[in-house]
Amino acid sequence: MDNTIFRLQDVKFSYLGRYPALCGIDMEIVKGQRVAVMGANGSGKSTLLQMLDGLLFPDTGTIEAFGRTLNEKAFTDTEFNRYFRSKVGLVFQSSDVQLFCPTVKEELLFGPLQFGFAKTEIRSAFDTIVGLLDIEGLLDRMPHQLSVGEKRKVAIASVLMILPDIILLDEPTAGLDPRTSRELANFLARYHDENKTIITATHDLHIIEEIADIIYVIDQNRKIIRRGSPHELLEDTAFLEENNLIHSHLHRHEGMPHVHKHDHLSHYHHHS
Amino acid sequence: MRRNNFVERSLTGAISFLKDSVFADEYASAKGFLQSLDPRIKAFTFVLFVVTAILAKSAVICLILYSLCLALACLSGIHMGFFLKRTWIFIPIFSLFIAIPALFSIFTPGEAIFTMDVAGLKFIITRQGLSGAVLFVSRVVTAVSFVVLLSITTRHFALLKVLRVFGVPQIFVMTLGMCYRYIYLFLEIIQNTYLAIKSRVGTSLGYKKGQHIVAWNMSSLWQRSYYLNEEVYLAMLSRGYTGEPKLSEDLKSGARDWAWLIFSVAVSAFLLMAAGRGTV
């Protein structure tokens, strides 16, 4: 059996035909892989994830999912629409956009109800996911009135509720405090198994080792310029700096200020 | 400066009040009489009451229905202050445009009961004008109150579902659902933009500068809310939305619902008959 989930060939996309967002992306993602997409602001990460979720379609080039080409026509087929939407879940970059129900509880139930999952199945998924993300206390609240971190958890929970095999996350740790980011990374590491594919767009170097086996880096020209393991990438500080993923930093050591490269990763930061 | 602050405070207050009250869902999930009714039957009987209030050309009947409405609100655990504030907020708008001019003799000729002289112009309030205005206001109050009561005691998706049951086309219901979300986003953007401007330029803007910023804002406001709304739609699609509202519980009606339906029909029929005979 073919394990390829997504195959992108020379995908180009621009908004309104004027603002280029993806300029020739080639990718192949197989089942069970954990992928991180990195790149500076405006490099097209969100656009790419929305395309993988079948919400945007290439201007030129092709995107295939489960062996079928994705385009508007494919999604008019209700059978395929249902299959694809229940298999692939996207956590949007902005939780405000994603949360549109009056209460957190309804938010969680929205997806499963659309797919008409069985009541008992919904019930047990609900209990598990509420427990996993520890959002029991938020269930009756209005999503808009929550803090950024709480919203993020609810957004993630609402996507997990459709029990997707492929989870796309758009900067899941942005705006979260270090401990919550860490918890989220641990959660994703635990959640992953050979049947779950997790694709994360991020520029958080702290978590990529836990959440990804393969990293794609998109540069300012909105093309993939590198594909490699997290370890290999984190070693290459010159490359990271060039792509806005780390920055030089003024530091003070024993009263002596000096400038050095700094990526906020304590274990890559030795001074004797 | 002081006055400016007052206006500012009332405006921001109004926006957050609107946001909280239109979008609050707490009453819909509370336990109470109306919340326990089948939304279909509840919606039907409320429409019936509103129609009765409009057909019966009598302020007394409107007031009877209005009392019924308040009693139902009480039975459903709704805070009276909140409910009155929320309904009466609409009244001045309607009244100002229709009822007040109708009070006066130029619009409604008849027997004078009160005359006032303002800057050489004679304003005469006529008896016909006054009773017309009273009738009008009582109708508006009653109709608005029932609509508000229905919307705060019914969950958002249930309300949309009821529209579908009543045969409203799917595309219309879907648009309505989107509008609801859109208004919320819109209010929120106004609020945030206001805060952002305030933090950047402080509260005391010169008139010209203020005007400039407001004009700039209006155009970016539409754009931003448009994009946001589009993205909300994508987020709904992503989770399997096809335009049909789905509920966690099936709509079902029991003995209680039917009893309520019979009661409501009887009340409406009685009131309409009484109005027809001219007893009230």
Ligand SMILES: Nc1ncnc2c1ncn2[C@@H]1O[C@H](COP(=O)(O)OP(=O)(O)OP(=O)(O)O)[C@@H](O)[C@H]1O
């Ligand atoms: N709705 C839109 N209309 C026009 N241009 C857009 C729109 N959304 C994104 N773009 C443009 O497309 C490009 C890619 O945007 P995208 O949001 O995919 O970047 P990103 O990598 O997710 O950035 P960030 O790290 O800031 O989230 C940017 O240059 C952006 O200006």
Ligand SMILES: [Mg+2]
């Ligand atoms: Mg982005």
